[in-house]
Amino acid sequence: QMTDISTKEGPISPSYDWFQTDSLVTIVIYTKQKDIHLDSIIIDHQNDSFRAETIIKDYSYLIHIVRVVENVGKIEIVLKKTENISWKCLGRPLEKHNSLIPKKDTGLYYRKCQLISKEDVTHDTKLFCLMLPPSTHLQVPIGQHVYLKLTITGTEIVKPYTPVFDSLLSEFKEPVLPNNKYIYFLIKIYTAGLFTPELDHLQIGDFVPVSNPEGNFKLSKLQEVEDLFLLAAGTGFTPMVKILKYALINVPSLRKVKLMFFNKTEDDIIWRSQLEKLAFEDKRFDVEYVLSAPTSEWKGKQGHISPALLSEFLNRSSEKSKVLLCICGPTPFTEQGIKLLHDLNFSKDEIHNFTA
Ligand code: FAD
Ligand code: NAD
Secondary structure, X not given: OOOOOOOOOOOOXXXXXXXXXXOOEEEEEEOOXXXXXXXXXXXXXXXXXXXXXXXXXXXXXXXXXXXXXXXXXXXXXXXXXXXOOOOOOOOOOOOOOOOOOOHHHHOOOEXXXXXXXXXXXXXXXXXXXXXXXXXXXXXXXXXXXXEEEEEEOOEEXXXXXXXXXXXXXXXXXXXXXXXXXXXXXXXXXXXXXXXXXXXXXXXXXXXXXXXOOXXXXXXXXXXXXXXXXXXXXXXXXXXXXXHHHHHHHHOOOOOEEEEEEEEOOHHHOOOHHHHHHHHHHOOOEEEEEEEOOOXXXXXXXXXXXXXXHXXXXXXXXXXXXXXXXXXXXXXXXXXXXXXXXXXXOOOHHHEEEOOO
């Protein structure tokens, strides 16, 4: 129930719609106003109740959910009137109201997030921490990415980035606590690149628009997996971060997780000491580095992805164990890797690559 605020002087009454994916439900508010800014929207989720207030001039438009009945597929939305007056209607239906449309047809929705911190991780890769506006609840599903948007010489540019945790060793926060305020990214700065130098120039406190999540990974792929093999090259490591931690904590069938991490040099290895600490703490997890341009001191594995490296690395814990292979890195790396995996008789269902 909403307050009918369609008066001759006041704004047209907003309306709302909602849609869902496997893990997310989105409520969309059509304000019918051009000049609504993010600071006009207030969202809180406390003590099981959800409250969204949109401020339009002198009016408030409220959505207030007090109960979500899980497992029955039923969601009750209770809206609190701002004034105790009787309503003639719920709202004026707008385009696509009350219809189920493909998710891809909704387009990307952005909200401005604030840069909270930026830390060096390697010589060219940094950990960025962005804070969601207080008005937003957004949880990026494991294995998915978002788009960041910047205006560069008058043109809006968007690029995809995969959220990570602030550390491999910090406590697993999702999906137990859905209301994370912060989103972390590991981003490599390319001095000759278009987007990342601009991103690097942002000051603490500046804002960056962040889109809704997208991606083709489904958590169900991890169901009953016994051996998880992660093939990552460079920043292709980013989707592995959450998958790795999720698997170690939430997949009871899991016997082994192996990360084969391809980099140019030792200095390029992201979170090396954390990876080693995790491997020490959890005997199911192993990491192996392969360098394509090592120094002469490097005693470990060398070269690019190859049949020899893969067949040595991909030994199952048992002959018939359920396997998932995740691969991510520069396009030629991923393409070559997938071909090699097929040659090694891994099926399409056993291989996941991350696409935009
Ligand atoms: P670009 O301008 O795209 O240039 C990249 C490199 O190519 C630079 O070294 C540049 O010098 C070189 N280059 C550009 N043009 C040419 C040319 N014509 N010839 C030769 N060389 C050229 N990146 C991350 O760091 N972290 C992530 O978590 C992450 N997640 C991603 C998720 C997805 C789904 C995808 C598809 C990509 C992801 N990326 C991630 C990569 C990211 O989206 C950008 O591609 C990356 O940040 C480079 O952007 P840029 O505009 O700075 O560089
Ligand atoms: P990089 O240039 O540092 O290379 C890392 C390793 O990749 C190299 O050591 C080498 O082993 C391998 N490699 C590079 N070029 C290769 C080639 N032509 N053939 C075979 N192997 C090759 O990598 P980077 O600069 O960190 O780039 C990471 C890439 O991963 C970017 O292209 C980025 O777009 C992509 N990425 C994709 C996603 C996704 O979800 N799709 C997520 C993160 C990053």
